[in-house]
Amino acid sequence: MALSTREAYGQALEALGHKYPFIVLDADLSKATKTDIFAGSFPKRFFNIGIAECDMMSTAAGIASCGNTVFTSTFAIFAAGRAYEQIRNSIAYTGLNVKVAATHGGVLIGEDGGSHQAIEDIALMRVLPGMTVLVPCDEVSTEMLVELAINTDGPVYLRFGRFPSPPVYGDKGISFTQGGANVVGEGEDVAIFAVGDMVAAAMQARAALLEEDISAAVIDLYCVKPLNEGLIAQWATHTKAVVTAEDHSVIGGIGSAVAEVIAENGGTKLIRVGIRDTFGRSGKPLDLARHFGLTSAHIAAACRDALTGR
Amino acid sequence: MSEKELRALAVWAYRIRRLSLEGICAAGCGHPGGSLSCAELLAYLYFHEMRLDPANPQKNDRDRLVLSKGHAAPAYYAALALRGYFAKGEMRNLRQLSSMLQGHPDMRKIPGVDMSTGSLGQGLSVANGMSLAARVAGIDYRVYCIMGDGETQEGQVWEAVMTAAHYKLSNVTVFLDQNGLQIDGPVSEVMNNAPYDEKFTAFDWHVIPINGNNLAEIDTAVQEAKREDSRPTAIICRTIKGKGISFMEEQCSWHGAAPSSEQAIAAFAELDAILAELEVAK
Numbered sequence: 284m285a286l287s288t289r290e291a292y293g294q295a296l297e298a299l300g301h302k303y304p305f306i307v308l309d310a311d312l313s314k315a316t317k318t319d320i321f322a323g324s325f326p327k328r329f330f331n332i333g334i335a336e337c338d339m340m341s342t343a344a345g346i347a348s349c350g351n352t353v354f355t356s357t358f359a360i361f362a363a364g365r366a367y368e369q370i371r372n373s374i375a376y377t378g379l380n381v382k383v384a385a386t387h388g389g390v391l392i393g394e395d396g397g398s399h400q401a402i403e404d405i406a407l408m409r410v411l412p413g414m415t416v417l418v419p420c421d422e423v424s425t426e427m428l429v430e431l432a433i434n435t436d437g438p439v440y441l442r443f444g445r446f447p448s449p450p451v452y453g454d455k456g457i458s459f460t461q462g463g464a465n466v467v468g469e470g471e472d473v474a475i476f477a478v479g480d481m482v483a484a485a486m487q488a489r490a491a492l493l494e495e496d497i498s499a500a501v502i503d504l505y506c507v508k509p510l511n512e513g514l515i516a517q518w519a520t521h522t523k524a525v526v527t528a529e530d531h532s533v534i535g536g537i538g539s540a541v542a543e544v545i546a547e548n549g550g551t552k553l554i555r556v557g558i559r560d561t562f563g564r565s566g567k568p569l570d571l572a573r574h575f576g577l578t579s580a581h582i583a584a585a586c587r588d589a590l591t592g593r
Numbered sequence: 594m595s596e597k598e599l600r601a602l603a604v605w606a607y608r609i610r611r612l613s614l615e616g617i618c619a620a621g622c623g624h625p626g627g628s629l630s631c632a633e634l635l636a637y638l639y640f641h642e643m644r645l646d647p648a649n650p651q652k653n654d655r656d657r658l659v660l661s662k663g664h665a666a667p668a669y670y671a672a673l674a675l676r677g678y679f680a681k682g683e684m685r686n687l688r689q690l691s692s693m694l695q696g697h698p699d700m701r702k703i704p705g706v707d708m709s710t711g712s713l714g715q716g717l718s719v720a721n722g723m724s725l726a727a728r729v730a731g732i733d734y735r736v737y738c739i740m741g742d743g744e745t746q747e748g749q750v751w752e753a754v755m756t757a758a759h760y761k762l763s764n765v766t767v768f769l770d771q772n773g774l775q776i777d778g779p780v781s782e783v784m785n786n787a788p789y790d791e792k793f794t795a796f797d798w799h800v801i802p803i804n805g806n807n808l809a810e811i812d813t814a815v816q817e818a819k820r821e822d823s824r825p826t827a828i829i830c831r832t833i834k835g836k837g838i839s840f841m842e843e844q845c846s847w848h849g850a851a852p853s854s855e856q857a858i859a860a861f862a863e864l865d866a867i868l869a870e871l872e873v874a875k
Binding site for chain 1: 653659700701707708709711712714715716718719720721722723724725726727729730748749752753755756759760
C-alpha cells in the first residue's frame with residue numbers, strides 16, 4: 284500500500300534524525316504531520332509550540348540562529364498563510380536554516396474543507412527571495428527531498444499532501460537536486476509539467492494519450508524554486524504545447540512559474556490545469572478531483588486542447 | 594555595583610544617546626524616542642553584563658540580545674560601535690545605500706547583531722529559540738530581549754510568553770521598555786494593555802518592576818533574574834521616551850522623526866553638557 288507523502292515525511296524525518304542533528308517543532312498537529320514519529324525517538328530534540336504557528340516560526344529562527352537546522356511542521360494553510368510574515372522576516376530575510384515542512388497542501392486533503400485547503404501556499408513561498416520550494420510526489424521523492432532540504436543551505440519550504448500517493452519513482456536511483464526537475468515520461472508533442480499528486484495523474488493522462496497517438500512528456504517539477512528555467516524553455520521549444528498541473532491555484536503556482544519562463548523565451552501555447560481561482564470545499568478526494576478539474580482526464584483534455592490551439 | 598561603576602555606565606548611556614543622534618541626524622530619519630528610552634539598558638548589557646567578544650561576534654557560548662523593538666536600531670548600533678564591533682564613523686552612514694547599517698537590525702550585514710528585527714512582536718519567540726538551542730546543546734548562556742509596551746499589543750508576544758513559561762526558560766530575561774507612548778498617541782489611549790506586571794505574573798513569569806533609566810535598579814533586577822532557575826523574568830522598565838533631550842521627552846511626535854539642524858544643535862548641546870558633568874563627577 285502506497286504511503287502518503289506526509290507519512291513518508293514523518294518516517295524520513297525519524298530515519299534522518301539518526302544521521303543529522305536537526306531539531307523539530309510542531310504546532311499541536313504532530314499526529315497529522317507525522318512529526319510524532321521523530322518525537323518518539325528524539326524527545327529532547329522535539330518541541331511542541333502548541334496552536335501558535337507564528338510563535339513557532341520565529342522560535343525556529345532563534346534556534347537556527349545558533350547554528351542548528353530546524354524543521355517546523357503544521358498544515359500548509361497555517362504555515363504559508365497564517366505565519367507568512369514570520370517566515371518572511373525571521374526566516375527568509377535572515378536566510379536561516381529553517382525547513383518549513385507543511386503537510387495537507389491542496390484541495391485533495393478532503394473533508395476539512397475550504398478553511399483548511401491551501402490553494403495558495405506555493406505562490407506565497409515562491410515569491411520569497413532565497414526560499415527553496417520543494418514538492419515531492421511520492422514516497423521515494425519525499426525521502427530524497429527531505430534529505431536534500433537538510434543539505435540545502437538556507438530556508439526551504441516542503442509541501443506534502445494528505446492521502447496515499449501512487450508511486451512515481453520506482454527506486455532511489457534518480458537524483459534530486461536544488462534547481463532540478465525529473466523527466467518521468469518521455470514525449471514529443473506536448474510537455475506536461477506537474478507537481479505533487481498531479482504527477483501520477485499526468486502519467487495516467489500520458490498513457491491515455493498514447494492510445495490516441497499523442498506523445499506527451501511528463502516532467503516532475505519538484506523544485507519550484509529555484510526553477511530550472513533552461514529545461515522549461517527547452518521543452519517549450521521542442522514540443523508543440525505545454526500543460527501544467529497542480530493541486531493549487533492556477534494563479535501564482537507552477538502554472539504561473541512556467542508561463543513566466545515561456546513568455547520570456549518567445550512563447551508557446553500553454554494551458555494551466557489547477558484550481559481556477561476558487562476556494563476549496565468539503566468532499567471525498569475523488570469527488571473533489573472531478574469537481575475541481577484535477578483528474579488525469581482533465582490533464583489529457585488540456586493536452587488535446589493545447590495541441591489544437593484552443 | 595559601586596557609585597563609580599554606576600557613573601561609568603551612565604557615561605556610556607549618554608555616549609550611546611549622542612552617537613544615536615549623530616546617526617539619525619546624518620540620515621535625516623530614524624527613531625530617536627525609543628532609542629533614547631533604552632540607552633541605560635543597552636549600556637548595562639554591553640558595558641557590564643553580557644559575556645561577549647567583539648573580535649568573535651559568532652562565539653557559540655556568548656550571551657545574546659534580541660532587540661525586539663528593532664526601530665531602536667540607532668541606539669543598538671551606537672552601543673555595538675562603542676563596544677568595538679565596528680567603527681563609530683559608520684554611524685554617519687546610517688540608512689544609506691552604501692552602508693551596512695540598515696534602518697532596522699540586520700544580522701547578515703552587521704557584526705554583533707544576533708537577530709534581524711523590525712517587525713514587532715517576533716523577538717521574544719526568537720529569544721526563546723536561542724534558549725532552547727542552549728538547552729539542546731548543553732551550553733550555558735543568557736538571552737535578553739528588549740521589547741516595547743506598544744509592541745505587546747501584538748498577539749505573538751503572548752504566544753512567546755506562554756512558551757517561555759511552559760518550557761521554563763529561566764535564562765530568558767525580558768526588558769519591557771514601558772515609555773507609555775506609541776506613534777498614534779499614548780498606549781493607554783490607542784490600545785490600553787496595562788497592567789503589564791499582573792499579565793506576566795498570570796503567565797507564570799517572575800516580574801520585577803523598576804525605573805528603567807536607573808542603572809542601579811537595572812543591576813539589582815538583572816542579578817535577581819539570574820537567580821531564577823525555573824521561570825523566565827520580565828523586568829518592567831518605566832522609562833521616559835526621548836530621555837536625555839528635553840524637547841523630545843514624553844513626546845509621541847519624536848517616535849520616528851529626525852531633528853532639524855537647529856534642534857540638533859540644541860540636542861547635542863544638552864547631551865554634551867550632561868556628559869561633561871558626568872565625566873567631571875567621575
